[in-house]
Amino acid sequence: MSNSSNLKIGTLTIHGGQEPDPSTGAVMTPIYQTSTYAQAAPGVHKGYEYSRTGNPTRHALEKSIAALEGGKFGLGFGSGLAAVDAVLKLLKPGDEIISTSDLYGGTYRQFTKIYEDFGLIFRFVSMDDPSNVEAIVSEKTKLIWVETPTNPMMNIIDIRAIANVAQKAGAMLVVDNTFATPILQRPLEQGADIVLHSATKYLGGHSDVVLGLLTTTNSEIAKKLYFIQNSAGAICGPMDAFLTLRGIKTLDVRMERHCKNGAIVAKFLRDHPKVEKVYWPGFEDHPGHAVAKSQMSGFGGMISFVVKDGTFENVSAMVSNLKVFTLAESLGGVESLAGHPASMTHAAIPLEERLKTGVVDGLVRLSVGIEDADDLIADLENALNQI
Numbered sequence: 126m127s128n129s130s131n132l133k134i135g136t137l138t139i140h141g142g143q144e145p146d147p148s149t150g151a152v153m154t155p156i157y158q159t160s161t162y163a164q165a166a167p168g169v170h171k172g173y174e175y176s177r178t179g180n181p182t183r184h185a186l187e188k189s190i191a192a193l194e195g196g197k198f199g200l201g202f203g204s205g206l207a208a209v210d211a212v213l214k215l216l217k218p219g220d221e222i223i224s225t226s227d228l229y230g231g232t233y234r235q236f237t238k239i240y241e242d243f244g245l246i247f248r249f250v251s252m253d254d255p256s257n258v259e260a261i262v263s264e265k266t267k268l269i270w271v272e273t274p275t276n277p278m279m280n281i282i283d284i285r286a287i288a289n290v291a292q293k294a295g296a297m298l299v300v301d302n303t304f305a306t307p308i309l310q311r312p313l314e315q316g317a318d319i320v321l322h323s324a325t326k327y328l329g330g331h332s333d334v335v336l337g338l339l340t341t342t343n344s345e346i347a348k349k350l351y352f353i354q355n356s357a358g359a360i361c362g363p364m365d366a367f368l369t370l371r372g373i374k375t376l377d378v379r380m381e382r383h384c385k386n387g388a389i390v391a392k393f394l395r396d397h398p399k400v401e402k403v404y405w406p407g408f409e410d411h412p413g414h415a416v417a418k419s420q421m422s423g424f425g426g427m428i429s430f431v432v433k434d435g436t437f438e439n440v441s442a443m444v445s446n447l448k449v450f451t452l453a454e455s456l457g458g459v460e461s462l463a464g465h466p467a468s469m470t471h472a473a474i475p476l477e478e479r480l481k482t483g484v485v486d487g488l489v490r491l492s493v494g495i496e497d498a499d500d501l502i503a504d505l506e507n508a509l510n511q512i
Contacts, residue, residue, distance in 0.1 A: 134193070134308055135377040141192025142199075143185060154185040156367045178355050182363035186338070186370050190328075193307040193373070194320050196340035198347035200354050201366055205303065205323025206231050207359035208337030212299055212319060214353045215346070216267055218244025223261060224270035225252045227278045227482040229301070230471035232270075238473075249478075253412060255286035262294045269294075271317075272301040273310075274417070277429045277466045277490040278483050279404040281413025284420055288316025297346070303327070303457070308380040310421045313342055319350075326457030330372040330379055336361045338369075379459065382495040383426030389498040390491065390505070394430050399509045401487070404429040426493040427456065429466075432512065435487015439512045440465060444489060446511045449496060449504035456492035461501055464490045 132140065145152055157180055164170040173179050187199030202208040209232055216222070224236065226249040236247045250257050252271065269291045273282040284300060291298040299319045300312035306327045312320050322328055324336040341347050354360060361369075391405040406417040407424035417424060432440050444452050450463040454470060464470055466484050474484070493501065 137192050138308075138376045139374050142188030146181075154182055154367070154370060156363050157181045158363050176363070177358050177360055180360075180363050180366070182370075183361060183366040186361075186366040186373075189370060189373055190307075190322065190324075190338045191340045193376075194302070194340045195307075195311050195313050195342075196320065197342045197344070198340060198351075200339045200347075200350055201361040201369075202337035202339070202354070203359045203361050203365075204335050205321070205325060205337040206235055208321050208323075208339050209235055210359065211339065211350055211353045211357065212268075212321065213240050213245065214357065215297070215349055216245055219246070219265060220267040221246040221248060221263060221265040222268045222270055223248050223250060223258055223266055223296075225272055225275060225280075225282060226250055226478075227275040227280050228270070228272045229276045230466075230473040232272075232301070233471075234473035251280075252282045252287060253280055255283055255290055258287060259290050259293075262290065262296070266294050266296045268297045268299060270299050270301075271312075272304070273420075274304045274406055274413075274425065274427060276304065276427075277404075277464075277471065277488065279406055279411075279427065279429055281406050281411070281417045283416045284310075284312050284315040284317060291318075292316070304425060304427050305421055306376060306380060308377055309384075309423045309425060313340070315420060318343055318346060324369050324372075325455060327380065327383075328373055328376060328457075329369045330376065330458060331368075332455065332458035332460065334365045334368040334372070336365045336369050379495060380423070380425075383493060384423040386495065386498045386501060387424065387426035387428060387493045390493050390501055391428050393502050393505065394428065397506075397509060399433050399512065401431040401433045401435065404483075428491045428493060430489055430491070431485065431487045432489065432509075433487075434512075435485065437468070437486045440487055440489060443508050443512050446508040447504055448507070449500050450491065450508075456490075458492070459495050461494035461496060462492040464492075466490050 162173045183201045191199035297318040300317040301321045303323045319341045322338040324338045395403045405428045450461045
């Protein structure tokens with residue numbers, strides 16, 4: 126469906142950027158498991174030459190994410206971090222990146238352990254107040270990196286306000302929209318230049334694929350990213366693209382349930398005597414609640430909380446006693462997951478830096494799935510009672 130600009134998001138998940146397969150009429154784009162394509166004469170072909178450069182299944186996914194985010198161009202990669210890597214390859218030694226100080230540990234690791242060695246300069250700052258960013262912008266600033274909600278502290282960053290800072294500085298704004306998905310938040314409409322997704326998470330939605338996506342409306346940025354995608358070769362395969370497309374079809378209905386269950390679990394945890402603090406932007410006293418309400422259509426299914434007397438031993442016992450929640454890395458699947466950021470997703474961040482952002486040993490991150498909420502509550506109650 127090439128003209129999808131007037132469709133609502135729930136319809137776009139199924140039809141956005143999609144057409145029946147031209148060769149067979151298949152409603153779902155087939156898995157084009159091929160590396161190369163026949164040419165009638167040198168340079169005369171049907172739009173595809175070699176699957177690193179372009180593949181019909183990946184192309185369908187790239188059109189889908191562009192439609193969902195209100196972009197014009199989409200790109201698929203082998204993982205979310207491969208997508209991060211492609212964005213950083215837009216820069217040159219000496220360029221400066223300002224990033225939120227509270228972000229996914231894998232992104233932090235790539236920034237500091239790989240790209241600092243290639244001469245990129247990273248500055249980490251709390252973005253709760255946009256003036257913090259404005260205060261450290263320099264003539265070297267070429268990119269501003271935002272996650273919102275942040276991982277794992279659920280901080281909310283005002284995309285429009287940071288976009289204004291980036292525009293004044295002549296810098297690109299990248300928003301990692303993994304936690305919110307385009308169902309809850311569309312950063313391009315709020316001034317972002319590039320939107321990034323670990324599609325491994327909510328977009329795929331079934332914990333069976335690893336994949337990254339980028340989308341943009343800027344043709345010059347897109348042209349450079351397509352060159353990087355083809356030249357560096359960190360593409361996703363056709364099977365992974367197919368699985369992600371399949372997942373996207375139910376994204377809208379899944380997010381509705383994630384949000385509903387997330388609200389129930391967050392309120393339960395807040396009232397529990399063994400829980401010290403709950404981080405969820407749906408609470409009216411959350412510092413970013415007003416901004417979240419203005420730029421998101423829901424508050425999502427991601428929750429972090431601190432256990433009282435939250436020693437590593439206590440928290441380890443608690444998460445190990447969960448039965449419906451699975452103790453595992455990642456998030457965004459139909460099943461509920463629990464993680465310990467300090468020792469799992471954010472272990473790459475030095476202790477001092479982790480503590481500054483609130484990633485303490487007592488912190489647990491939940492990805493609330495789409496199971497029956499009563500079973501989730503009972504599972505958490507039982508596990509908390511073990512400590």
